[in-house]
Amino acid sequence: MLARRLLCVVPHTRPAGLERHLRAEGWELFWVTDLSAVQRLRQRMGISCCLVLLDQVDLAITAALDAVVRPTDGAEWVVLCPGRAMELPAFRELVADAFFDYHTEPVDPSCLLQILAHAHRRASLRATCREAAPAHGADSLGMVGQSAAMARLRTQIRKVAVTEAPVLIGGESGSGKELAAQAIHHGSARADGPFVAVNCGAIVPALAQSELFGHERGSFTGALTDRRGLIASAQGGTLFLDEIGDLPLDLQTNLLRFLQEKTIQRVGGARSLPVDVRVVAASHIDLAEAVACGKFREDLYYRLHVLSITVPPLRERKEDVPMLAQHFYRRCSADLRTTKVEGFSRQAVAAMMAHDWPGNVRELFNRVQRAVVMTDSRLIAPDDLELSCDEHEHGVCLDAARTLAERDAIRFTLDRTGRNVTHAARELGVSRMTLYRLMEKHRIASPG
Numbered sequence: 077m078l079a080r081r082l083l084c085v086v087p088h089t090r091p092a093g094l095e096r097h098l099r100a101e102g103w104e105l106f107w108v109t110d111l112s113a114v115q116r117l118r119q120r121m122g123i124s125c126c127l128v129l130l131d132q133v134d135l136a137i138t139a140a141l142d143a144v145v146r147p148t149d150g151a152e153w154v155v156l157c158p159g160r161a162m163e164l165p166a167f168r169e170l171v172a173d174a175f176f177d178y179h180t181e182p183v184d185p186s187c188l189l190q191i192l193a194h195a196h197r198r199a200s201l202r203a204t205c206r207e208a209a210p211a212h213g214a215d216s217l218g219m220v221g222q223s224a225a226m227a228r229l230r231t232q233i234r235k236v237a238v239t240e241a242p243v244l245i246g247g248e249s250g251s252g253k254e255l256a257a258q259a260i261h262h263g264s265a266r267a268d269g270p271f272v273a274v275n276c277g278a279i280v281p282a283l284a285q286s287e288l289f290g291h292e293r294g295s296f297t298g299a300l301t302d303r304r305g306l307i308a309s310a311q312g313g314t315l316f317l318d319e320i321g322d323l324p325l326d327l328q329t330n331l332l333r334f335l336q337e338k339t340i341q342r343v344g345g346a347r348s349l350p351v352d353v354r355v356v357a358a359s360h361i362d363l364a365e366a367v368a369c370g371k372f373r374e375d376l377y378y379r380l381h382v383l384s385i386t387v388p389p390l391r392e393r394k395e396d397v398p399m400l401a402q403h404f405y406r407r408c409s410a411d412l413r414t415t416k417v418e419g420f421s422r423q424a425v426a427a428m429m430a431h432d433w434p435g436n437v438r439e440l441f442n443r444v445q446r447a448v449v450m451t452d453s454r455l456i457a458p459d460d461l462e463l464s465c466d467e468h469e470h471g472v473c474l475d476a477a478r479t480l481a482e483r484d485a486i487r488f489t490l491d492r493t494g495r496n497v498t499h500a501a502r503e504l505g506v507s508r509m510t511l512y513r514l515m516e517k518h519r520i521a522s523p524g
C-alpha cells in the first residue's frame with residue numbers, strides 16, 4: 077500500500093473542519109493554491125491522491141484543471157465542487173474522463189472520506205500493477221503472448237538457439253520474425269556477441285557486395301579506406317539476414333561460399349578472411365517457390381533450411397491480442413511524458429479481437445501508438461484504433477466473445493468473494509493455479 081498522502085488544491089483558505097477529519101483518518105496533508113505547483117509537488121512527495129476543492133466552476137477553471145489532471149501518472153483525483161458544477165458540460169466531461177470521483181456540496185465528511193479511501197486503494201493497486209508489469213509483459217526473450225502458438229514458438233526458439241546451424245524463419249510481414257531472430261541470438265552461446273540485422277531488400281545492389289563483405293582501400297572509386305562489411309562486424313555473434321529472398325543472385329553465390337567455408341573475401345582483397353558468425357535468415361515469401369521459379373539458388377536454400385521455424389500470423393493467436401495491445405499501450409504511454417489514457421474500452425478490445433490483422437503485430441503496434449497519441453478520452457475506443465465498430469458488431473468472432481466472457485466471469489466472481497482467490501477458484505471450477513494464470517492473462521491484479 078502507498079502512504080496516505082493527500083494533496084489538497086484549495087482556492088484560498090483551508091477548510092479547517094475538513095482538515096481535522098482528514099488528519100483523523102491518517103492522511104498526511106499537503107496544500108497548494110496554485111495549480112501550476114501540483115505536478116512538481118505530487119511527484120516530489122510521492123502523493124497517491126489529489127483533492128481539488130472548488131467554490132465555483134467555469135470554463136477557465138475547467139481548462140486549467142484539464143491541463144494538470146493526469147490520472148496515468150500514479151495519482152487518483154477527486155473533486156469537491158458546488159452542486160451546480162455538473163451542469164457545465166465541459167466540466168462534467170472532464171470529471172467523467174479524468175477524475176476518480178466527485179463530491180458535491182454540502183460536504184458529507186464520511187462520504188468524502190470513503191471516496192478518498194477508495195481512491196487511495198485504487199492508486200495503490202495501480203502502483204502494484206505497474207511494478208509487476210515487466211513480469212506480466214514481455215518474457216525474457218522479449219516476446220509477449222501466452223497462446224499455444226506462442227508457447228510452441230518459444231520451445232522451437234529455445235531448441236534452435238543452442239545449436240550453431242543456420243536457421244530460416246518464415247512468417248508473414250510484421251509477425252515478429254526479427255524478434256524471433258533476436259530471441260535465438262539471446263538464447264545462444266553467442267548472446268554476448270553482436271546481433272547484426274541486414275535488410276537484404278534495402279541494400280543498394282551496386283553496393284551490396286561491399287556492404288556485406290567489406291572492401292579494401294582503393295578497390296573502387298570512393299573506397300578511401302578499408303571497410304569491414306556487415307558479415308565481419310557480426311564476428312562472434314549472429315548475422316540476421318531479413319528478406320533473404322531479395323538478395324541478388326550473384327550475392328547468393330558469395331553468401332553460399334561464406335556459409336560453406338566460413339571465410340569471406342573483401343571487394344578488391346586477395347585473401348580469404350576467417351569469420352565466426354552464425355546466420356539466421358528470414359523471408360515472408362515462400363523460398364521453395366522462389367527456388368522453383370529460378371529466383372533463389374537451390375543449394376543456398378538447403379544450406380539455410382537446416383533448421384526452420386515459422387512465426388504464426390496474429391489472426392491465428394487472437395487470444396494474444398489484448399496482452400500485446402496492453403504491452404504496446406504501456407510502451408507508448410511511457411514514451412509520452414503526459415497522457416490521460418488509461419487503457420482500452422471493452423468495445424475496443426472486442427473490435428481488436430474481431431479484426432483480422434493482415435499487417436500482424438506491427439499493425440497492432442501502429443494502431444495502438446496512434447490511438448494513445450490521438451485519443452481525447454480516458455479509454456481508447458474502436459475509432460481511436462481506426463477499427464470500424466461494424467467489425468465487432470457484425471463480425472464478433474467466437475474467440476472475442478469467449479475472452480470477454482471469461483474475463484467478466486473472473487472479475488465478477490473475485491468481487492463477489494471479496495477477492496479471495498481460493499473461494500473464487502472453487503466457484504469457477506478451476507484450480508488456484510489456473511485462476512492465477514487466467515488473472516495474469518486478463519491482466520486482473522492479484523489481491524494483495
Ligand SMILES: Nc1ncnc2c1ncn2[C@@H]1O[C@H](COP(=O)(O)OP(=O)(O)OP(=O)(O)O)[C@@H](O)[C@H]1O
Pocket residue numbers: 218219220221247248249250251252253254255256318360400437438441
Ligand atoms: N510477440 C511479440 N511481442 C512483442 N512485440 C512483438 C511481438 N512480435 C512482434 N513484435 C513487435 O512487432 C513489430 C514487428 O515485428 P518484427 O519486425 O519482428 O516483424 P517481422 O516479421 O520481422 O517484419 P518484416 O517481415 O516486415 O521484416 C516490432 O516492433 C516487434 O518488436
